[in-house]
Each structure stands twice: as structure tokens, then as C-alpha cells.
Amino acid sequence: MDLSYTAEEQAFRQEVRSFLEEKLPKEMSDAVREGRGLGKEGHDRWHAILNEQGWLAPNWPKEFGGCGWNAVQRHIFEEECCRAHAPRIVPFGLSMLAPVLQKFGSKEQQDYYLPKILNGEHWWCQGYSEPGAGSDLASLKTKAVREGDHYIVNGQKTWTTLGQYANWIFCLVRTDPDAKQQEGISFLLIDMDTPGIEVRPIILLDGTHEVNEVWFTDVKVPVENLVGEENKGWTYAKYLLTHERTNIAGVGFSQAGLETVKRLARSQMHKGRPLIENPYFAARVAQAEIDLMAMSTTNLRIISAAASGQAPGVESSMLKVKGTEIRQEINDLARRAAGVYAMPFASEAVEGGNEPPIGPEGTAPVAAQYFNNRKLSIFGGSNEIQKNIIAKVKMGGRA
Amino acid sequence: MNFDLTEERQMLQDSLRRFLSDRYTTSVRNEILESEAGYSADIWGQLAELGVIGALFSEEDGGFGGAGFDISTVFEELGRAGVVEPLLDTALLGGGLIAALGDDSQKELVEEVIGGAVQLAFAHGEPTSRYETSRVETTATVEGAEIILKGQKAVVVNAEAADHLIVSARESGAVDATDGISLFLVPRDATGLSLRGYALLAGGRAAEVDLDGVRLPATARLGAAGGAYAAIADVLARAEVALAAETLGAMETATELTRQYLLTRTQFGRPIGTFQALQHRVAELLIELEQARSAVINAAGHLEGDARLRDLNIAAARNLIGRAGRLVAEDSIQMHGGIAMTQEYELAHIAKRIVMAEHRFGDADTQLERFLDLSAA
Numbered sequence: 215m216d217l218s219y220t221a222e223e224q225a226f227r228q229e230v231r232s233f234l235e236e237k238l239p240k241e242m243s244d245a246v247r248e249g250r251g252l253g254k255e256g257h258d259r260w261h262a263i264l265n266e267q268g269w270l271a272p273n274w275p276k277e278f279g280g281c282g283w284n285a286v287q288r289h290i291f292e293e294e295c296c297r298a299h300a301p302r303i304v305p306f307g308l309s310m311l312a313p314v315l316q317k318f319g320s321k322e323q324q325d326y327y328l329p330k331i332l333n334g335e336h337w338w339c340q341g342y343s344e345p346g347a348g349s350d351l352a353s354l355k356t357k358a359v360r361e362g363d364h365y366i367v368n369g370q371k372t373w374t375t376l377g378q379y380a381n382w383i384f385c386l387v388r389t390d391p392d393a394k395q396q397e398g399i400s401f402l403l404i405d406m407d408t409p410g411i412e413v414r415p416i417i418l419l420d421g422t423h424e425v426n427e428v429w430f431t432d433v434k435v436p437v438e439n440l441v442g443e444e445n446k447g448w449t450y451a452k453y454l455l456t457h458e459r460t461n462i463a464g465v466g467f468s469q470a471g472l473e474t475v476k477r478l479a480r481s482q483m484h485k486g487r488p489l490i491e492n493p494y495f496a497a498r499v500a501q502a503e504i505d506l507m508a509m510s511t512t513n514l515r516i517i518s519a520a521a522s523g524q525a526p527g528v529e530s531s532m533l534k535v536k537g538t539e540i541r542q543e544i545n546d547l548a549r550r551a552a553g554v555y556a557m558p559f560a561s562e563a564v565e566g567g568n569e570p571p572i573g574p575e576g577t578a579p580v581a582a583q584y585f586n587n588r589k590l591s592i593f594g595g596s597n598e599i600q601k602n603i604i605a606k607v608k609m610g611g612r613a
Numbered sequence: 614m615n616f617d618l619t620e621e622r623q624m625l626q627d628s629l630r631r632f633l634s635d636r637y638t639t640s641v642r643n644e645i646l647e648s649e650a651g652y653s654a655d656i657w658g659q660l661a662e663l664g665v666i667g668a669l670f671s672e673e674d675g676g677f678g679g680a681g682f683d684i685s686t687v688f689e690e691l692g693r694a695g696v697v698e699p700l701l702d703t704a705l706l707g708g709g710l711i712a713a714l715g716d717d718s719q720k721e722l723v724e725e726v727i728g729g730a731v732q733l734a735f736a737h738g739e740p741t742s743r744y745e746t747s748r749v750e751t752t753a754t755v756e757g758a759e760i761i762l763k764g765q766k767a768v769v770v771n772a773e774a775a776d777h778l779i780v781s782a783r784e785s786g787a788v789d790a791t792d793g794i795s796l797f798l799v800p801r802d803a804t805g806l807s808l809r810g811y812a813l814l815a816g817g818r819a820a821e822v823d824l825d826g827v828r829l830p831a832t833a834r835l836g837a838a839g840g841a842y843a844a845i846a847d848v849l850a851r852a853e854v855a856l857a858a859e860t861l862g863a864m865e866t867a868t869e870l871t872r873q874y875l876l877t878r879t880q881f882g883r884p885i886g887t888f889q890a891l892q893h894r895v896a897e898l899l900i901e902l903e904q905a906r907s908a909v910i911n912a913a914g915h916l917e918g919d920a921r922l923r924d925l926n927i928a929a930a931r932n933l934i935g936r937a938g939r940l941v942a943e944d945s946i947q948m949h950g951g952i953a954m955t956q957e958y959e960l961a962h963i964a965k966r967i968v969m970a971e972h973r974f975g976d977a978d979t980q981l982e983r984f985l986d987l988s989a990a
Contacts, residue, residue, distance in 0.1 A: 348950050350880040373951050418954050419961035420814070483741045486748070495979045546939070549903060549972075553743045554768045556972045557819065559812040572811055572821065573742065573767075581814050581972075585965065588946045589954055596950065600888060 217511075219262055219290075234298040237263050243299040247474075248339060249283060249560065249573070249579025250420070252301050254337075254379040260301045261334050269311050270332055271308055272384040276330050278316055281481040285521040287460075304376060307338035311384050314401070314454050318442040327403070337565070339377040339384030340453070341404070341428060344370060349599045351386075352395045352448065357386035358402060360437070360444075365389075367404065367410075367433040373593070374576070377413050381406050401447035405437040410434075418589075419583035421559060429524060455595070462530055463513040465536035468506050471544040478551035478576055498550075499508045502543050509536050527608045531600040538590040542575035552577035561586030616910070621678075622686045625668055629687065632663055633694035639959050642695060642816075642949040646748045646962070650774060651818035652698045660698065661729025669704045674712040675724050681916030682850060685858035685909055686872075692862025695962050697816035698772040699732065705732025708798060709848035710779050715834030719798060722777070733776035736766040736799075736822050744975035746849060747842060748789045751824060753782035753797065760834065762797065762805075762827040766803025768869055770973075772820035773810040775801050780824065784839045791842040796835040803827050815969035816962065837908065850923055853974050855910050857930045859936050860970045861905050867945040867963050874949055894944055921987060928984040929967045934970075942967040 219227070243258060245252055264270040273289045274280020283291065299489065303309075313323055330336040347353045356369025368526040369388055377383070385608050402477030404411070416425045442450055474611070477528055479490035491497050516529045549556045555573030560582035571578040591597040616624060635871045637656065644654045660666060668683050670676025682707070690693040690701060708726040711719055723909025726730040762782050772778060786793030788869075800804060805827040808820040835841065873896055875886030885891055908930035915926040942964040946953040953960045971977060 343951075346879075348880055353880070363901075417956040419956050419965060421956065442735055482743065484743050485745055487741075494982050500980065518989070542943075549968075550976050550978065552972075553976075554972055557768050557813050557969060558905070561813045569809070572809075581969065584968070585814075588943065591947055592950050592954070596947070598947075601890070 219286075223286060223290060226287055227294060230291055230294040231298075233267060234294060234300060235268070235473075237267065238298055238300050242301060246299040246301055248576065249583055257301060257304055257379070261303070264303065265332055265334070268418070270303070271312070273309055274312060275316070278312070278324070279303060279332055285517040286514075287518060289465075289517050292461055293466040293469070294313055296470040304337070305334060306340050306375070306380075306384075307382075310340060310454050311338050311403075314384075314441060315449050317453060318401075319451050322438070323403075323441065325461075325476040327363055335381045337376075337380045337382035339374050339383050339406075339428075341371040341374065341383045343373040345372050345427075349596045351451070352399070354386055354388060354399070356385065356387050357391065358389050358400060358435065360389070363437050364417045365405065365437060365440070366403070367430045367435055369430050371428040372416070372425075373428075374413070374426045375424060378415065378423065379498045383411075383428065384441075385446055386451055389447075391405045393445065396448040398445055399447040399451070401441040401450045402435055403432065403441065404430075404435050405520050408433050418586060420585045422561065424586075426502045456530075462542050463533040464590075465506070465510045465513050467535070468537070468541050468544055469510075471541065471548065472503060472506060473498070474576065475544060475547045475551055478574075478580070479546060481574055481576075481580065482551055486559060492597055495547075495550070499547055502540060502547060505536075505540050505543075509533070512536070530605045531595075534594070534600045535591075535597045535604075541590055542584075542587055545580070545587045552580045556581040618682070618686060621885060622682060623666070625678075625683075626686050626690060627661060629690045630667055630693070632659070632762055633690060635697065637694045637696060639957075641960075642697070642856040642962065643957060645697060646816050649697070651812060651816070652771075652774065657698055658729050660700070661727070664707075664731060666700065666704050667727045667829045669700070670708065670712060670723065670727060670790040674714075674720075675727055679930070681851075681854055681913035684916070685913040686853050688855040688858040689862040689865075689909070691966055692859030692864075692966065693866050695816075695863060695866065695959075695966055699740045699774065699817060701852055701859075702735060702771040702906050703731070703733045703775070705852050705855055706735035707775070707777070707779055709851060710735065710835060710841075710844060713844040713847060714796060714841060715798075719835060722798075731776050732768050732774045732777050734771040734849075735770045736772065736778045736780045738769075739769045740767045741764055742767070745789065746845060747794070749781050749794050750788050751780070753784050753795055755784075755831070758831055760797065760829045760831060762799070762824040762829065763822050763959075766824070767820050768799045768819045769808075770813070770817060770819045772801070772808055772822055773818055777801065778806070778822065779835070780822075781841065781845065787805045787838070793839045794842050794845070795838055795842040796845070797829055797834065798835060799827060799829060802906045804874075812883070813969070815965040846920070848882060849974060850916060850920075853927045853931060854909070854916055856910055856970050856973060857934050858909050859925070860934050861902075862900055862908050862942045862971075863963050864905060864934075864938055866965055867941050867960060867967065868895070868902055870960050870963070871895065871945045871948050891948055894948060896940050898944060901940060905934050921990065925984065925987045928980045928987060931975065932980035932984060933979050938967040938970065941976070 236476045269281055271280035272291055273281045276282035315327055345356045358365035358367045383406055385404055386399050387402050388398055388402040410431040412429040414427045415423045417423055479489050482489040485493045555577035558572040560579045663686055667676040668678040670688055671679035703879050708723050712723050721909055739750055754761045780797045780799050783792055783793050805825045807823045811822040813819055875891055876884055878885050911926045912930035917925045945960055948966055952958055
């Protein structure tokens with residue numbers, strides 16, 4: 215056992231840190247720290263900065279233009295990005311679709327799409343969820359019927375994150391209505407500019423426009439946009455989901471969040487003393503920190519096993535549950551630290567024209583973030599589903 | 614023992630519940646939430662007509678109720694329907710303070726409050742006072758026949774709509790002393806008073822209030838100079854009972870929406886309410902609801918008695934409801950899944966009401982600390 219990073223890993227961390235100090239624009243890290251949206255332009259700009267550095271695709275093999283980093287390096291990179299309040303890299307093209315294309319896509323698809331993901335020409339969104347399906351993903355109803363050299367797609371997707379910015383969507387569609395649920399599904403790439411596609415915003419409870427409904431009415435999709443084989447889409451979908459579940463523990467987010475809580479609690483006064491000195495509040499922060507310290511090591515144990523070639527099993531489900539619980543607890547602590555200043559509606563409090571935010575620095579977005587991050591335990595397979603997976607593997611009668 | 618409502622309170626509950634379920638629909642409320650005013654003058658007038666505001670005042674003050682159980686009955690219904698109209702601010706806090714301290718001419722305002730003609734706001738909390746009720750840094754200085762107010766007030770709910778603000782200010786004593794605090798009736802358009810208004814996450818509106826040398830006649834003071842704290846503590850106790858009851862009502866709605874949803878939502882070929890893991894969670898919410906109801910009864914029942922016992926029961930109720938409310942709000946969203954995260958769905962608003970109630974007058978941790986302090990006293 216050795217709990218410290220190797221000299222190479224420490225040097226790598228220093229390299230990442232220097233890059234972030236030099237290249238991450240201050241107005242961007244301020245926006246992230248204050249919980250403000252970046253807009254499409256902001257995301258595009260950060261995307262381009264990383265691409266120029268060659269660090270946009272940490273999880274891609276070098277042959278496709280990726281960094282070729284191992285799991286520990288990727289973890290260090292993510293941790294440093296969170297620490298510096300760098301924007302989150304929008305994962306749909308880079309971390310979800312790309313691995314599927316690299317493993318199952320045709321040579322033509324790889325040559326056409328992968329460079330456009332890197333240079334930002336294609337902004338992808340995910341067409342998995344449907345109303346009525348939820349965590350029962352395979353019950354999806356959107357159908358694609360082959361007519362000559364096209365599929366005709368009809369149906370509706372939902373919870374399409376940042377779909378308002380996307381020009382391409384990867385979709386699971388039902389191509390064989392008579393097959394068993396998981397066997398009649400195909401994986402299609404669809405240009406959002408195709409006639410018959412309509413994107414409708416869903417406003418979330420914190421007032422943000424982050425997700426959308428996407429409606430398909432007789433949308434013509436060329437057959438060459440099919441990935442892999444027809445009716446084998448479930449295999450590719452599951453492969454994608456294992457990639458969606460990387461960095462699922464969100465250790466970096468939790469560490470940054472804990473720093474925010476402490477910063478707020480140092481500046482907020484409680485009975486004439488900084489809140490951080492109040493034993494009731496301090497005890498809750500300490501408990502979250504203790505949980506995070508342990509989970510951080512659990513995460514590293516799993517990453518380290520993955521780096522030496524072991525495929526993660528139920529551990530990723532365990533990390534999803536614990537990681538989201540800890541992040542949500544930290545969000546709760548931040549809203550508590552803000553006291554009465556948690557009450558203003560953030561989009562007004564933060565973005566109220568040229569005026570400064572309502573309340574002391576950092577208090578305005580915390581309640582909205584608390585509510586927004588209720589999603590963490592719902593999406594990507596709800597925590598209940600993760601517990602079912604753990605129970606099935608560990609209690610399902612197998613010794 | 615008898616835990617039944619009196620006949621009058623039962624009638625009040627029935628008529629208010631009927632009115633709100635008919636008139637305060639989700640679409641009506643969503644319109645109110647989006648509006649500039651943050652509340653509906655129309656609904657307000659009808660609530661006054663129904664006698665809902667009068668039920669919060671004693672006969673002596675021109676109402677026909679005003680006891681702990683009157684307050685809890687009204688506010689539980691308001692919470693159940695997710696009402697954002699400022700009854701807490703205008704009636705209990707503003708009206709309550711004038712009723713407690715005002716002279717005969719000032720008290721004429723109470724009559725107008727009960728009739729629905731006047732809106733009020735209580736400008737008490739300050740940027741650094743957090744939930745501490747005696748920390749007042751705003752100053753009131755007597756200059757001849759005038760009083761000059763200087764300071765800042767934080768998150769003053771209903772300030773923009775208010776015809777008058779009731780502003781606390783210190784005339785003497787240390788910044789956190791209970792002695793030395795006075796209250797002043799300040800017209801909203803007073804010179805030197807400026808508001809920066811904004812919407813609240815859980816509905817309604819508030820403002821940051823700046824008092825830059827507001828000049829008032831000496832007759833604007835409510836009660837004796839420096840002697841307002843006891844009345845402030847009394848109305849805050851009433852407001853906390855109201856808030857606890859309101860949160861209880863909202864928790865009931867959240868739990869019922871969840872129960873219904875689980876019975877109708879199908880996944881993996883069956884209603885998700887047939888999964889035992891979810892059934893147990895609903896069972897837990899129902900248990901916590903009964904606990905919350907008892908805590909509200911304890912707090913409401915002690916409102917008229919000994920102040921220490923009153924505060925102990927209020928702190929207990931608000932700590933319990935803070936904890937149970939968070940559980941109900943979070944679990945209700947979780948069991949609904951994504952739909953509960955959308956702004957237009959009923960539960961989103963109800964969950965926000967439940968959670969954000971913690972931020973008025975002290976969250977669960979603050980109430981725990983208060984309970985321990987009161988227990989040691």
C-alpha cells in the first residue's frame with residue numbers, strides 16, 4: 215500500500231495546474247464559481263482552448279487524437295479542473311458518443327465524426343430518455359422504419375441536456391417492434407437540421423433551461439447514419455452507459471463544493487461569530503468531509519484497479535450512490551450556510567443586469583444549485599436502480 | 614384529551630380548503646409566480662372576504678380568532694395549496710406588531726389589514742444578523758421632534774407591495790441586546806428609503822431595504838422607545854407556528870402527490886408503487902408526517918402560555934419539521950423522478966416551499982441550538 219501519488223503523477227498534476235493558471239480565463243472560472251451559466255459561446259471557447267492544448271479528449275486513445283491518459287491521470291485532470299473552477303466539458307460527443315464510434319462505428323463514421331467532435335463543429339446531444347420510460351430505458355417507443363436508403367423516424371425524446379445548442383443527436387430508436395424489448399433497438403445519428411425535428415424547452419424547478427424535449431415527425435435519416443448493425447443498438451447503448459458512468463463519484467465537484475461551503479461559513483456571521491466556528495454547523499461540515507475523504511479513496515481504489523486492467527463491476531454503482539449522496543449533502547450545507555440569503559431566486563439574484571448579486575458573495579446561487587442537483591440521484595440510472603444492480607449481483611443467489 | 618378542531622375552526626378549514634382547491638389551481642398560481650406583484654390582489658381580497666385574515670386576530674384587535682390553533686388551521690391550508698400570498702408578512706408580523714404596540718390611531722391600520730385594504734412588511738433582519746432576533750444595527754436617532762433611521766434590512770418579504778414597512782432600529786444598547794430596540798411605522802415611499810426588489814425562489818417577492826437617513830415624525834414609533842423586543846418575540850413566535858403549520862400542509866401535499874404517482878406510474882411492466890423499496894419510503898414519509906402534525910399541535914398549543922415553554926415547543930417543532938420536511942421534499946422528488954424537477958409540475962413548487970421555509974427564522978440546526986439553549990436555561 216502506498217497512498218501517495220508517484221513522482222510522475224505529481225509532475226503531471228503540476229503541469230495541469232500551470233496550464234489552468236495560464237489558460238483558463240478568469241471571467242470563465244468566476245462564472246463557474248458563482249453558478250452562472252456559460253452559454254454556448256462560453257462552452258465553445260473552453261472547448262477550443264482545451265483542443266488547442268490537445269487535452270480535450272482525455273478518454274480517447276491517441277490514434278483518434280485523444281490524450282491516451284490512464285485512469286489516474288484522468289482523475290488528476292478532473293480534480294484540478296474542479297479545483298480551478300473550470301467549466302465542465304460537455305460530455306455527449308466527447309465521452310459518450312466517441313467511445314461508441316471508436317469501438318462500433320465504421321471507418322467512414324470515425325473519419326467523418328470524430329474530428330468534428332474535437333473541432334467543435336458538431337455539438338452532440340443524447341436521445342436516450344423518453345417520457346414514460348425513465349430508468350426503464352429499454353421500453354423506449356420512438357420508431358424508425360426503413361424506406362429505401364432512409365429511416366423514417368417518429369417519436370419523442372426528453373431530458374435532452376443542452377439540446378438547444380446541439381446540431382446533432384444520437385438516438386436509440388425501435389426498428390423491430392415485434393422483437394423482445396431490448397432486441398429491436400438501433401443506434402442512429404441524426405442531424406438536428408433535418409426537417410421534422412422540433413426542440414421544446416423544459417424549465418427546471420430552479421428556473422434554468424438546461425433540458426429539452428425533442429420531437430421527431432417523419433424525419434428522414436440516411437441509412438449510413440446507423441451505427442453498427444440494425445437491432446443491435448442496445449449493446450452499443452450499454453457500452454455508452456459504462457462511459458457515462460466514468461467520473462461518476464464526482465470527487466472533484468464535492469471537493470470544490472466543500473471549499474465553497476467553508477468559504478461561505480467563514481464569511482457568514484452567526485451570533486456575531488463566523489458560522490464556521492458554530493459547533494452545530496461545523497459538525498455537519500466535518501461529517502460530510504469525513505465521508506468525502508473515504509469516498510475519495512474508494513474512488514482511487516477503483517480507478518487504480520481500472521488502470522491495471524480490471525473492469526469495474528458493481529463498484530461504479532456504489533460510487534454513483536455514495537458520490538451523489540455526498541454532493542447533495544454538500545449542496546444542502548451550502549444553502550444552510552447562506553441563511554436568509556438562500557431565499558432570493560437565483561436567476562434574478564445572480565444575473566440582475568449590471569447590479570451585483572443579492573446578498574454576500576457566493577450566497578445567491580446556492581439554493582438553486584441544491585434544487586438543480588436533486589437530478590444527480592435521478593439521472594444516469596436512478597440511485598434506486600443502482601441499488602437494484604448491487605443487490606442483484608451480491609444477493610442474486612450467486613455465491 | 615380532545616384533538617378535534619372546534620366547530621368554528623372546522624368551518625374555517627373547510628371553507629378555506631374549498632376556496633383554494635377551486636380557485637388556487639396550479640395554473641393560477643403559476644401566473645401569480647410569474648407576475649410583477651408576486652401575489653394576486655384578487656385572491657387577497659377574497660381571502661379577506663372569507664374571514665381568513667380576521668381569523669388571525671383576536672376579538673380585542675377586531676378579528677375573531679388569533680389563538681395558536683386558529684393560526685395553525687389557516688396556515689396548514691395555505692401550505693397544502695402552496696399559497697404564496699403574504700399572510701405571514703402582512704397579517705401575522707405587520708398587523709400583529711401594530712396590534713401589540715400601536716396607539717389608537719395606529720391601530721386603525723389593523724382594521725384595514727383585516728379588511729384586505731393594506732399590505733405590510735416587517736423589516737427586521739439585517740445582512741449580518743442571520744436568524745438572531747435581537748441583533749439590530751440599524752439606528753434610530755432622535756433629533757428634536759424627528760427620528761432619523763440609518764441602516765440596511767435584508768430579505769424583507771413583501772416590501773415592494775407594502776403600504777407601510779415596520780422597521781426595527783436600535784435607540785440604545787449593544788448590537789445584540791434585547792433592550793433598546795424600537796419599531797417604526799414607515800411609509801414605503803418615505804424619502805431616504807430605497808428598495809431593491811427581487812423574486813424569491815419559493816414564490817413571492819422580497820427586497821433589500823436601504824435606510825439612508827429616513828426622517829420620521831416621533832409619532833411613527835410603535836410603543837415605548839427601546840421597548841419593542843417582547844412584542845417582536847411574540848409575533849415571531851406566532852409566525853413560526855404559522856410557518857411550521859404551512860410546511861406541514863405542504864408536506865401532506867407532497868406525500869399525497871407521491872403516493873398517487875407511485876400508483877399510476879408504470880416501469881418494468883408494473884406500477885412502481887408495487888416495489889417494496891418504494892413502499893417502505895412512502896411509509897417513512899407517512900410516519901414523519903404524523904410526527905410533524907404532533908409537533909405543530911405542541912407548538913400551537915403552547916403559543917398562549919409561558920414564553921420559555923412556548924419557545925421550547927416552537928424550536929422543537931421547527932427542528933423536527935426542518936428535518937422531516939427535507940426528507941419529504943427530497944424523497945418526493947426522487948420517487949417522482951425527472952418530472953418533479955420541472956417548474957410547471959405541482960410538486961416542484963411545493964418542494965421549494967418546504968425546503969425554503971427553513972430559511973425563515975432559522976433552519977433545523979439553528980432550532981436545535983435554540984432548543985438546547987432553552988433546555989439549559
